[in-house]
Amino acid sequence: MKKELNEIIVNEIDAVENLLKALEIQHNCLVKSDAITIENCTAEIEKCNKDIAAWEMKRRELTQGRAMSEIINNIDDNEIHENYRKIKKLLEEVKVQKDTNELLIKQGLSFTNRVINILNPSRTAKTYNSYGKVSR
Numbered sequence: 001m002k003k004e005l006n007e008i009i010v011n012e013i014d015a016v017e018n019l020l021k022a023l024e025i026q027h028n029c030l031v032k033s034d035a036i037t038i039e040n041c042t043a044e045i046e047k048c049n050k051d052i053a054a055w056e057m058k059r060r061e062l063t064q065g066r067a068m069s070e071i072i073n074n075i076d077d078n079e080i081h082e083n084y085r086k087i088k089k090l091l092e093e094v095k096v097q098k099d100t101n102e103l104l105i106k107q108g109l110s111f112t113n114r115v116i117n118i119l120n121p122s123r124t125a126k127t128y129n130s131y132g133k134v135s136r
Contacts (some may be wrong), residue, residue, distance in 0.1 A: 002077050004062055009083040012055045016090045019048035023097040030104040 026041040063071055072084045126134050 001062065002075060002080065005059070005071070005075075006077070006080050006083060008055055008059045008062065009080065009087060012052065012059065013083060013087050013090060015048060015051040015055055016087060016094060019045065019052060020090060020094050020097060022048050023094060023101060027097065027101050027104070030101060030108070033108070 022041060022044040026038060026045065029037045029041055059068075068084065072081060075081075128134060
């Protein structure tokens with residue numbers, strides 16, 4: 001079981017590294033506002049997610065759904081411990097990169113909506129509601 005678990009963890013590390021690379025490419029496209037390449041990045045990210053999910057399912061079958069921290073603490077194998085730490089570190093990097101990309105996307109959408117509102121303002125008559133606020 002140790003050998004199989006270690007192989008699965010190593011394959012998961014490779015899959016997560018591929019996802020991190022795809023997220024970094026997406027980040028560069030977002031910074032450069034390259035809309036065409038962003039679409040390709042999305043397909044690559046989806047492919048990486050499917051790979052990670054497949055390895056995760058294999059790991060869960062092998063461990064019978066038990067928590068990885070419990071299994072790692074019970075196994076006396078330094079290589080598995082190192083690989084487990086490495087994958088946890090990679091997952092944190094992926095989370096930070098994903099959050100950064102989401103923030104850039106939200107900022108881009110907000111800017112685009114403001115420009116649209118400036119170019120095409122609402123033509124309806126402004127009225128006050130019962131609270132004294134202007135309705136839109």
